Structure formats: structure tokens, C-alpha cells
Amino acid sequence: MSLLYPHLPSSSALHEGTRLLITGGIIEVYRRVFLFLATSVVDRISLTASFDEDDPMYNWLLYWLSRRPVWRQARDIEVTTRHYGLEADHSPHPWLPIKDDTRDTSKAMSYLPRVDKTYHMWYKRRLMLVNRVVNSTSTSSYARKSEYLYIRIFAFNHRILGELLDEARSEYKTAKENLISVWASNSMNNWINITSNPKRTTDSIILDPGVKEMLLEDTREFLDSQSWYTARGIPFRRGYLLYGAPGSGKSSTIQSIAGALGLDVYIVTLSRAGLDDNSLYELIGGLPKRCIALMEDVDAAFSKGITRSLPRSDDSEGDAGATEKPPLMELQDPGARVTLSGLLNALDGIGAQEGRLLFATTNNFSALDPALRRPGRMDVHVEFKLASKYQAKEFFKCFYVPAGRGADIASPGPGTLEKLLPGVRRPHALPAADDAVKGLEDLAARFAEIIPDRELSMAALQGYLMKYKIRPQDAVDDAPGWVKLELGGEGGEERHESE
Numbered sequence: 085m086s087l088l089y090p091h092l093p094s095s096s097a098l099h100e101g102t103r104l105l106i107t108g109g110i111i112e113v114y115r116r117v118f119l120f121l122a123t124s125v126v127d128r129i130s131l132t133a134s135f136d137e138d139d140p141m142y143n144w145l146l147y148w149l150s151r152r153p154v155w156r157q158a159r160d161i162e163v164t165t166r167h168y169g170l171e172a173d174h175s176p177h178p179w180l181p182i183k184d185d186t187r188d189t190s191k192a193m194s195y196l197p198r199v200d201k202t203y204h205m206w207y208k209r210r211l212m213l214v215n216r217v218v219n220s221t222s223t224s225s226y227a228r229k230s231e232y233l234y235i236r237i238f239a240f241n242h243r244i245l246g247e248l249l250d251e252a253r254s255e256y257k258t259a260k261e262n263l264i265s266v267w268a269s270n271s272m273n274n275w276i277n278i279t280s281n282p283k284r285t286t287d288s289i290i291l292d293p294g295v296k297e298m299l300l301e302d303t304r305e306f307l308d309s310q311s312w313y314t315a316r317g318i319p320f321r322r323g324y325l326l327y328g329a330p331g332s333g334k335s336s337t338i339q340s341i342a343g344a345l346g347l348d349v350y351i352v353t354l355s356r357a358g359l360d361d362n363s364l365y366e367l368i369g370g371l372p373k374r375c376i377a378l379m380e381d382v383d384a385a386f387s388k389g390i391t392r393s394l395p396r397s398d399d400s401e402g403d404a405g406a407t408e409k410p411p412l413m414e415l416q417d418p419g420a421r422v423t424l425s426g427l428l429n430a431l432d433g434i435g436a437q438e439g440r441l442l443f444a445t446t447n448n449f450s451a452l453d454p455a456l457r458r459p460g461r462m463d464v465h466v467e468f469k470l471a472s473k474y475q476a477k478e479f480f481k482c483f484y485v486p487a488g489r490g491a492d493i494a495s496p497g498p499g500t501l502e503k504l505l506p507g508v509r510r511p512h513a514l515p516a517a518d519d520a521v522k523g524l525e526d527l528a529a530r531f532a533e534i535i536p537d538r539e540l541s542m543a544a545l546q547g548y549l550m551k552y553k554i555r556p557q558d559a560v561d562d563a564p565g566w567v568k569l570e571l572g573g574e575g576g577e578e579r580h581e582s583e
Contacts, residue, residue: 130238131245137231138274141249143168145233147259148252149214150194154205162198169277170259199231207248211238264339265348273363275350275370283343289336290479290542292472296337299324302464303341303441307374310439321432323442323461327449328468331543334445335380337468342376347441349376354422361426368430373439382444383451424453431461470538471545477532479542481524483549484556527556534563540570 135142147168155161196216197203203214213236220229237244263280270276289296306322313320326334342349350371353359359367371377430436444462446452456462471479535545548566552559 129240130236131242132234132236133245135233135235137233140169141253142231142233143277144249144252144256145235146196147256150196151255152205154203155195158195158203160198160201162196163193164196165193166196167192167280168256169265169280170256170263171280207237208244210244212236264342267348267350268353269351269356269359269367271356271358273366273370275367281339284336284340286340286344288482289333289340290475290482291333291337292469292474295466296340299337299341299464299466300344303345306441307345319432319436319460320438321436321440321442322463323431323444324464324466325444325446325449325452325457325462326466326468327446329470329541330447331541332468332470333542334468338376338378338443338445345376347374347376348372349378352377352379354379354382354427360421361423361430364422364426364430365433365435368437369435371437371440376441376443377437379442379444381446382456383446383448424455428455428461471535471540471542473532473535473537475542476535476545477528479545480528480531480549480556480559483546484524484527524556527560531560531563534560534567536567536571540567544570 135145146166147170150168197214199216199218201215205212205214213234215234217232217234218229219232235248237248239245260280262283264283265277265280267275268278286296286300303322303324310320326337328334338349352364352367354364368377431442442462449457449467457465548563549559552562
């Protein structure tokens with residue numbers, strides 16, 4: 085055989101090769117069986133959870149991880165200034181060796197597990213593996229990197245995972261206790277946390293008597309009455325339309341209500357490029373159950389207001405016999421394709437989100453279609469007018485005695501009253517606290533007398549008083565000249581009458 089086919093191995097060599105091949109195959113089968121069994125055992129004694137960066141839970145866990153002391157001994161970590169949706173959080177870091185003083189640095193820093201590296205740590209005497217992964221996805225129109233967090237805990241039941249998630253949520257909620265998160269949508273229709281602002285107290289909002297109280301009572305009553313709505317088959321939604329003069333406090337009022345109720349604000353921009361009816365359904369459908377959806381300046385979303393149809397090309401232009409078509413909406417942004425019917429369906433259609441508060445603001449009430457203003461979509465209408473004398477007086481007092489300083493007036497220490505009311509000139513010894521309050525009341529009353537009723541906005545008053553942050557007396561003395569200038573000098577009265 086070897087003479088006929090010299091290129092073939094001998095029979096003994098062929099036998100050895102076959103035996104080696106069979107042995108290798110058996111070893112590979114055993115290896116795969118062992119890996120399968122090992123994987124099955126590990127899967128049975130461990131829990132693995134994944135978290136997408138687009139989900140709020142991702143920020144909760146990253147914040148929780150950043151505050152674990154295990155990173156003090158870690159040799160391979162990521163140092164970051166990311167704020168986890170808590171941009172205004174100034175709480176001290178529990179273990180970071182470098183002084184974290186927000187007065188000295190613009191952003192706080194923290195340590196995190198590095199991407200594409202697995203870390204071992206212990207949670208309640210259970211081994212836990214933590215891994216962050218970045219995946220790149222691309223389509224014909226865009227490329228996007230998505231970040232994921234994987235946590236594996238060696239335990240037999242889900243209780244320990246639930247405890248971890250509850251602890252992360254609790255720590256995050258505590259850090260966010262005095263903050264309101266503001267969200268906006270991006271071009272891919274995802275809600276993105278754009279900032280976190282300190283809660284604004286309702287005491288800092290000066291409206292006509294009863295307006296602020298009515299809004300707070302109505303919103304609180306709504307949030308506590310879901311069972312009432314369900315029992316009567318009424319959709320659990322409520323809308324508020326705040327309209328009136330620019331700078332009259334509409335947005336500030338919404339921010340203060342969000343703080344009082346502990347709700348985040350989600351800004352819905354109707355004129356966003358690429359937004360159409362389907363995208364709007366998806367966007368509003370993705371709102372949390374309890375939040376404030378805000379549509380600011382809905383009258384300005386389109387240059388001719390929101391109407392019932394999309395713009396169409398007029399093929400009969402120049403044809404004298406063509407019938408005149410009804411006016412169609414003219415978009416300020418040609419990329420926006422939202423129709424009135426699409427907006428109405430998103431607000432109260434069959435697939436509309438429930439549990440949220442809708443606030444819409446406009447400077448031109450009459451520009452809105454009646455269908456958008458009707459109850460069921462905008463249940464409460466509140467007009468915001470230019471500043472009254474009452475508002476001018478209360479705003480002056482609020483401006484010069486900030487919230488939290490009332491105790492200083494009640495029992496002042498040396499120099500306290502001079503710091504609070506430096507513009508009140510007194511030649512003798514420091515007066516009693518009652519005299520200081522009376523002095524501020526007198527200044528506020530004089531200021532209100534100078535300010536014409538319903539002719540200047542609250543924003544204008546604030547801009548003026550900002551020039552006299554610690555000089556209330558000078559603010560009152562210079563107010564007549566400022567008012568005359570704002571109203572157009574001697575012809576200001578005639579100008580306002582013509583308007």
C-alpha cells in the first residue's frame with residue numbers, strides 16, 4: 085500500500101491519528117458538559133439583573149455604587165463628575181478622601197466601576213459582580229452608544245436583589261428630596277434629564293390672593309383621588325391652562341407647584357424638529373404615572389397657531405377658478421409635523437397617559453383652538469395679569485426678607501437687622517424686631533403706591549429690585565423715575581391707553 089500511495093501514512097500512524105482524534109473529541113465533549121453544568125449551577129445560585137442607561141433605575145444604581153467605600157481600595161476605577169440627575173445635590177460624599185466642597189469646585193466628583201471590567205464586592209455577605217458595558221448601535225441615519233449595567237448576586241432567592249434596588253432607590257430619593265428634575269426629549273424620542281433645580285417654595289411666588297392656594301389645593305386633591313376617578317369611569321387626567329401677560333409668573337408658579345408636590349417636570353416641545361403625531365403619542369405615553377407634563381407657549385409653537393391639518397401644497401396656485409382653501413398652519417420649524425388632531429388625541433385619546441398633571445402656558449389665549457381649551461383637556465383656566473399693587477407690596481417684602489430669615493428678625497443678634505434692612509437709615513440704637521418689620525412694611529407700602537396697578541410685569545419688578553439687592557430704601561427712592569422710564573416718559577400714559 086505504501087508503494088502504491090507513498091503520500092499516505094502507515095497503518096500504525098493512521099491508527100495513532102484516529103485515536104488522538106477520538107481522544108480530543110471526548111475531551112471536548114467533557115469540557116462542554118462541564119461548562120454547561122457549571123453554568124447551570126451558577127445560574128441556579130445567582131441572580132443577574134441588567135439596567136439600561138435610559139431607565140431611571142440606572143442613575144439610582146450608579147449613585148448608590150459611587151457611594152460605596154469599596155472604591156477606596158480599588159486599583160482600576162473611573163473618576164467622573166457625572167451628576168446622576170442630581171446636578172444641584174451638594175450633599176457631602178461619605179468617604180471620598182478629597183475635600184468635596186462645592187464652594188471651591190463647580191462640580192463634585194465620584195468614583196465608579198470602569199467600563200468593560202468586572203468588579204467583585206460584597207453586599208450583605210453575598211458576593212456581587214458589577215460590570216458596565218458600552219454597546220454601539222448604528223443605523224443608516226445615526227450612530228448611538230448605549231450604556232448598560234450588569235449586576236450578579238450569588239443568592240438563592242430574589243429577596244436580596246429587591247433589597248438592593250430598594251436601598252438604591254431610597255438613597256437616591258433622599259439625595260433628591262430638595263430637588264426637582266427637568267426632563268426633555270431628544271431627537272430619538274427618549275426622555276433626557278437636562279437639569280435638576282432646587283425646589284422653589286410657594287412662599288416665593290406672589291400672586292393675587294387665592295390663586296396659588298386654589299392651584300395647590302386642586303392639584304393635591306387630584307393626585308389623591310385616583311380611586312374616585314376609576315369608580316366613575318373618568319380618565320384620571322387633569323389639565324391646567326395658565327394664560328396672560330409675559331413675565332407674570334406662569335412658569336415660576338408651575339415650578340413651585342412641582343416642588344410642593346414632589347413631582348418632576350417633563351417639557352413637551354411641540355415645535356421640536358422631527359416630531360410628528362406618532363412621535364408625540366409615544367412621547368406622552370412614556371411619561372411616568374405621577375409627573376407634570378409642561379407645554380410652554382403653545383400659541384408660539386406655530387407662527388399661525390395650531391390648526392387642524394398639515395400644510396399641503398397648492399397645485400392650483402395661480403388658477404383664477406380655484407376655490408380658496410382654508411388657512412393651514414405654518415410651522416416655525418419645518419421639521420415639526422404635529423397636527424391639532426394629533427395633539428388632542430395624545431392628550432385625551434384612547435391611548436393617552438393617565439395619572440399626570442398637564443400644564444400649558446400661553447401669552448395669547450384667543451390664539452388657541454377652542455377644542456384644545458375645553459374641559460377634559462384644559463380643565464382649569466387661570467389668567468395671569470400684570471402686577472397689582474398687592475403683588476408689588478408682597479414681592480418687595482419677600483425680596484428683602486428671604487425665606488428662612490424670619491427667625492433672625494424675631495430674635496436679632498448684633499448687626500442682624502442692619503444686614504437684613506441696610507437701606508433703612510436709623511440714627512439711633514438698633515430698634516426692636518417689631519420696629520424692623522414695621523420699617524419694611526412701610527417701605528413696601530410706599531413702593532406699592534409708586535407702582536401703577538396692572539401696568540408692569542412681575543418680571544420687570546424683579547429686574548428692577550435686583551439692582552438694589554441690599555438697598556431697599558434706595559429701591560423705593562428711585563422707583564418713580566424707573567416707572568416713568570418703563571412707561572415711556574411723559575407719553576407713557578397715552579401709549580398704554582392706545583394699547
